[in-house]
Amino acid sequence: MKTINVQIADIIKYTKQSLQVPKIMEAVAHRQIIINQAEKLGIKVELDELQAAADNLRIANKLYKADDTWSWLRKYQLSLDDLEEIAYHKLLSQKLANYLFADKVESYFYENQLGYTGAAIYEIIIDEEDMAMELFYGLQAGEISFQEVARQYIQEPEIRRAGGYRGIRYRQDFRPEVSAAIFASNPPQLIKPIVTSKGVHLIWVEEIIKPELDDNLRMIIMTDMLSNWLKQELIDVEIMALLDMETPAPDSQGCVGSV
Template sequence: MDDVSKTAIAPEEIVSFLKSETNYKEVCQNILFQRVIDRVARERGIAVTTEEIEVEAERQRRQKRLEKASDTLAWLADELISFDDWEIGIRNRLLAQKLAVALFSKEVEKFFSQNSLGFEQVILYQLVVSNEKLAQELYYQIEEGEISFYYAAHLYDIDDNRKRRCGYEGKIARGAIPTDIAAIVFSKPTKELIGPFKTEQGYHLLMVEDLLPAELTTQRYEEILNSMFQRWLLAEVNCLVGSSEISP
C-alpha cells in the first residue's frame, strides 16, 4: 500500500466508487455542511486564527506521537495529503466548533433543564429467565436471602454475556428503559428487588445499585451542543437544496 499514491486514480473513479459503496450522498452532504458553516461563520464574523490551528496541530502530533517534523511529513505522505490539506481540515473542524458554540451554547443549559428527567441514570442489574415459575421462585429466594441476586443471575440468566457479568447492565439512562418500567425503576430504593414482569425476552427481575441524578457534565454538554448543531446543519442544507440555491 506504500505505493498507492503512485497509482493514478481519476476523479470519476472516486465518484463511481463512492456511489457503488452508497457513500456518495454522505460525502456530498458533508460538503454542503461545510458550505453552510463557512457562510454563516463569515456572516457572524467568526474565524479561526493561525495560532489556534497550530495549537490543534501540535495536539494531534502529540496524540499520534509524531515527535519530529520528518515524522509528521511521513505521516502526511502516507495519508496522501499535503500539509495544507491537513491544516484546512483542522481549520474546518475548529470553525464548526466555534460556530456551534456561538449558535447554541446558551440553549444547552435550557434544554438540559427542561429535559433533565431524561438524563437521569441508574446502575442496573438484571436477571431474565424464560419461565414465570422460576422467576417467582428466584424472587422469593433472593428476598429471603437464600441466594444473592448476582449469583442467581450467574446461574439462571438466559443471556450468556449477562451471566458472566452476574446480571450487570451498567449505567442505563431513563430514556433507554420503557416508560412504564422506568417509572418503577426510578421510584424504588436502591438494592430493592423489582419484578418479576414479562416482556418478549422473558421474565425480568431488576435491582438498582445506584441512582445517578442528571448532571450537565462536559461530555453531556458537548453531546447536546453537537446534536443541536447537526440538526441545524441538516435543516439549513435541506432548505438550500429545496430552494434550488445549490445543486443537490
C-alpha cells in the same frame, strides 16, 4: 509486499455504488454553510488558535511523534496542509456553535437531560446467539471473566487490551433496544445478550452516570444543536454534484454553491 494501485476514478465509482454519495454531499454542504455563516458573522480563526487546534487534533489521534503523524497522513492520503485544514474547520464549527448557542445550552440541557444520561460500559459483539448465551451463563457463574472473553472475541487491538471497555456512552449512541436494556439495568450488571443487525451484544454496565453540565457536556450539547441547525438549513435545499459526464448539470437553484 504486493501493491495494488487504486485510481481516483475507482474511488469515486466505489463511493457512488456503495451509496455513500448523498451522505458525503450533505457533509460538504454543511461545511459550506458553516463557512458562509461564520463569514457573515465575522467569526475568524486566529493563527495561535489554529496551532492549538492542530495540536489537539494530533493528541486526539495519538500522534505524539513525527513518525506517528507521517504514518497517519499516509494512511489517510493527507498532507500537512490537509491536517491544518481539518483543524481549521473543526475549530470554525466550534466557534460558530459557541456564537449561536452558548446562551441556549442550559435550557436545552434541562429540556433534554434524559438524553445526556451516560453509561460506562464494556461490550463484546458475538456472531452466534447460541455462543453468546453460553458465554453469558459462563460469565454469570464466574466460570470465565469478561476480560477473557474480550481477549478471545474482540478484533480491534486497543479495545481488546482494554477488556472491551467502550467508555461513557449516551442514549443516542445506542440502538433503541440496546439503550432500553442498558438504562434499565442496576449496575454493576451483566445484561442478557441483545441481538441486533451487528451481531449479539454482550454488555457489562459498570455505572449509570447522571449528567452534569460541565465544559465537556456544554461542548457536546452545542455540537448537537449545531447539527440540528444545519439539518434545518438544508430542508429546502437540493444538493447536486457533477461526478461524471453522465450526471446532468445542476441549475442555480440546486447546486451546493447556492446554499
